[in-house]
Amino acid sequence: MSMQFKAFILLILFSTLGCSADKKMNYKTKKVFNINYELDDTKLKLSYKPFMATLYYSPGVDIIENDNELIIIIRKCDYDEKCEVGIKSTSELDPELGIINNITINLKKSFIASQIFINEPNKENSLKVLSGT
Amino acid sequence: MSELSLMEQLNRTRKNHILNDKTVTLGVHSNSSSDNAPFVDGHAWISVTKHRKTKFYGLWPDDHGMTKDNGKGSDIRVGLEGTMLANASRYYKLSSIQALKLDQGLKRVVTWRYTNTCASWASELLHEITGVDIDADDWAGFETPRELGKHILALEKSKGPTSKRSPAQPALRGSSL
Numbered sequence: 001m002s003m004q005f006k007a008f009i010l011l012i013l014f015s016t017l018g019c020s021a022d023k024k025m026n027y028k029t030k031k032v033f034n035i036n037y038e039l040d041d042t043k044l045k046l047s048y049k050p051f052m053a054t055l056y057y058s059p060g061v062d063i064i065e066n067d068n069e070l071i072i073i074i075r076k077c078d079y080d081e082k083c084e085v086g087i088k089s090t091s092e093l094d095p096e097l098g099i100i101n102n103i104t105i106n107l108k109k110s111f112i113a114s115q116i117f118i119n120e121p122n123k124e125n126s127l128k129v130l131s132g133t
Numbered sequence: 134m135s136e137l138s139l140m141e142q143l144n145r146t147r148k149n150h151i152l153n154d155k156t157v158t159l160g161v162h163s164n165s166s167s168d169n170a171p172f173v174d175g176h177a178w179i180s181v182t183k184h185r186k187t188k189f190y191g192l193w194p195d196d197h198g199m200t201k202d203n204g205k206g207s208d209i210r211v212g213l214e215g216t217m218l219a220n221a222s223r224y225y226k227l228s229s230i231q232a233l234k235l236d237q238g239l240k241r242v243v244t245w246r247y248t249n250t251c252a253s254w255a256s257e258l259l260h261e262i263t264g265v266d267i268d269a270d271d272w273a274g275f276e277t278p279r280e281l282g283k284h285i286l287a288l289e290k291s292k293g294p295t296s297k298r299s300p301a302q303p304a305l306r307g308s309s310l
Contacts, residue, residue: 030148052164052176052214054251056279057198080196091199098189098215098296099199 024083025076027051027058029119032074034097035130041110046127047092048075049100058101063106069114072105095102157232157261158182158300161267163252166282177252177269178214179259181235182297189214194245208245208252219231221282224290224300225263225285229304235262252276263303272291 023055031051051060054074063086064071077083089101113128123129162183165175178191181297195202200210227235238258245251251267253276260266267284269276295301 006240032239049215049218052218053174054176054197054245055173059198077198079194079197079198093212096216097211098218099213122188 016092026058026119027074027076029125029130032118032130034100035098035118035127037113037127039111039113039116039117040126042107044070044105044106044107044111044116045102046072047100047102048074050076052098053079055079055104058089059083060087060089060101061103061105062086062107069121070105070107070111071121072116073120074118155229156182157202157227157229157235158224158297159227159231159235159259159262159283160187160222160224160297160300161229161255162214162279163221163282163285164218165254165279166221166278166286167279168283170279170282173277175282176214176277177250177281178254180214180237180297182186182231188212188296190239191241192245192249192251193224193275200232205242207242209239209241221285221289222295223267223285224295224297225259225265225303227262228304231262238262247254250278252278252281256281265303 002084002124008015016128023047027050031035033051034047034049036047049087055081059077061081062073062075066072075083075085088104089103092102094100113131113133114126116127117125118127118130119125151202158181160180162180163175163177176191178189180187180189189212190209191214193200193206193213194208194293195204199213237257241247243254245254256267256269267281267288269278269281269284270279271280280285289295294299296299
């Protein structure tokens with residue numbers, strides 16, 4: 001099959017899949033690995049490794065901060081797009097884990113790990129459970 | 134004192150054993166392996182274990198949000214994958230000549246394209262080095278991690294499971310290897 005034909009097919013495929021920069025995507029919780037955190041009264045440092053994909057990456061997170069809970073949404077972006085996110089992540093190359101994402105969230109009020117959730121506020125998604133602490 | 138000396142001796146023996154271990158193991162990996170996995174999702178890569186240390190190599194585009202653009206340099210990037218995230222892996226023990234060919238193959242300048250994906254590269258490099266063909270061809274002839282992963286799992290089932298410590302021995306091809 002010629003390269004040009006493949007490229008044409010791929011163009012159609014991407015347009016039908018609706019991969020575009022204006023549609024916000026996020027990683028399902030089960031697709032986020034190696035979650036670790038450091039938490040104090042004013043700051044949350046979070047590291048995570050999203051499901052690795054050549055055509056996607058995580059540019060960072062958006063947060064929803066309520067009275068009793070903090071919800072962190074791990075954003076997903078097409079590999080070559082610069083998606084807008086509330087808090088941008090930085091990358092770090094860990095000798096064991098490979099590339100991981102780091103974010104720092106400045107907290108308006110203090111939370112404990114069981115009040116912080118990834119994507120959805122339920123017990124299984126709490127930072128305490130997901131990080132295994 | 135004599136106990137410490139014994140410990141030192143054991144450590145030296147262990148280090149020498151590792152240094153003398155000339156085994157090179159090539160692993161091929163995918164984190165996507167089911168029919169339900171999306172066509173465009175996932176990643177495929179290889180691992181190389183020498184002297185009991187493992188390095189990971191994958192093909193990533195320059196303009197990927199997670200990589201640094203190295204211009205005309207090779208898109209083979211080292212260490213991004215890390216351990217533990219593959220759900221399909223198969224390992225091969227390399228001969229010294231195959232190990233040499235692998236070193237040469239990893240130094241080549243390779244460019245990621247939609248028609249030369251991470252899965253294309255991993256599958257073709259494995260074939261070039263060992264003669265083993267693990268198909269990655271998906272819909273319309275595109276090579277994808279999910280298809281490579283499916284075929285890795287099928288081989289692990291039909292030919293027997295492999296691991297880093299118990300790799301398969303690829304049959305040697307003619308004198309060209």
